[in-house]
Amino acid sequence: DRGALQPRVHDVAGAIETMETRGAANIATATADALETQAVESDAETAPELLAELRTAARFLLSTRPTAVSLPNACRYVLRRATGDTVEAVRTNAVESAAEFRARLETAQDDLGRVGANRLRDGDTIMTHCHSTDVLACVEAAVEDGKQLSAIVKETRPRQQGHITARELRELGVDVTLVVDSAARRYLDDVDHVxxxxxxxxxxxSVVNKVGTSGLAVVARERGTPIVVAAGTLKLDPATMTGNAVEIEMREESEVLEETDRETIGDVTVENPAFDVTPPRYIDAIVTERGQFPPESVVTLMRELFGEGPTEPWQE
Ligand code: RUB
Structure with a gap:
């Protein structure tokens, strides 16, 4: 029953669905905000009623986009702590846990940024795909250390998140060259780190990221260019520890083909996967706020961080 959900929960869910709010970290922050608003503005008269509303809000937010695990991880964080015997207690715990979640995310990005920055040397050129705030945190920390960087920025069809990356890197003083996705291999010879x-x-x-990441990783490996994944522990998917696969979002054909092109081309199938999977053997390092890990060893970190057991707090 979504009747008791606050308008802000609908707004946040809508913004995630339309990708006005996008990127794993931003999606997580918006999710924590929405759950907090539900707790603060709810008319629930009993604690069980408010807890049920929070679970409904979480399930609704989870139905927006399936791939970024930061969304369920934000729900896990807030819902596991938003407990209590009275409405007031649940409300206070929800507000505090949402604030704590946001603060931890921000600290994590600062910390992983410094780890990532250590890999970058003055004068290096990086290649980026899509737009990642964790990647930007690494570049920002390197720039703060006085390193001069250049970037080859992949446009990232069909949504062109590369444009956001290009602008933000420019704002940090990075020398930016924008290229179409298919030009990536040609420029890898000039690149020190993907x-x-x-x-x-x-x-x-395995790393799930914007579609095109796995192809980029394969050609980078062939060239001997290191592939570094900047990703806070918020991106670790606890469900995969028990054999669950990450669902890859399939998006609308309208992102790929204009209506008029569709009419000219005729009866063909258009597939538009938003993400792909890069196997661990193509990745040199995963940079987190807990340090840098070879991909094969993240499972150790996951066991330490997700000891809470398999039940999901949004289930009734
Ligand atoms: C965004 C994307 C980003 C990750 C990481 O895809 O693939 O690389 O979400 O971002 P979309 P961040 O644009 O489809 O949401 O480091 O900011 O969490």
Whole structure:
């Protein structure tokens, strides 16, 4: 029953669905905000009623986009702590846990940024795909250390998140060259590090990120260019520890083909996967706020962080 959900929960869910709010970290922050608003503005008269509303809000937010694990991880964080015997107690715990979640995310980005920055040397060129705030945190920390960087920025069809990356890197004083996705291999000879983010990291060290990441990783490996994934522990997917696969979002054909092109081309199938999976053997390092890990060893970190057991707090 979504009747008791606050308008802000609908707004946040809508913004995630339309990708006005996008990127794993931003999606997580918006989710924590929405759950907090539900707790603060609810008319629930009993604690069980408010807890049920929070679970409904979480399930609704989870139905927006399936891939970024930061969304369920934000729900896990807030809902596991938003407990209590009275409405007031649940409300206070929800507000505090949402604030704590946001603060931890911000600290994590600062910390992983410094780890990532250590890999970058003055004068280096990076190649980026899509737009990742974790990647930007690494570049920002390197720039703060006085390093001069250049970037080859992949446009990232079909949504062109590369444009956001290009602008933000420029704002940091990085020398930016924008290229179409298919030009990536041609420019890899000039690149010192491929630096990408993650929407989810599986227990075997596979990295799920914007579609095109895996192809980029394969050609970078062939060239001997290191592939570094900047991803806070918020991107680790606890469900993969028990054999669950990460769902890859399939998006609308309208992102790929204009209506008029569709009419000219005729009866063909258009597939538009938003993400792909890069196997661990193509990744040199995963940079987190807990330090840098070879992909094969993230499972150790996951066991330490997700000891809470398999039940999901949004289930009734
Ligand atoms: C965004 C994307 C980003 C990750 C990491 O995809 O693939 O690389 O989400 O971002 P979309 P961040 O644009 O489809 O949401 O480091 O900011 O969490």
């Amino acid at each position: 630096l990408v983010g993650a929407d989810a990291i599986a227990a075997d060290g």
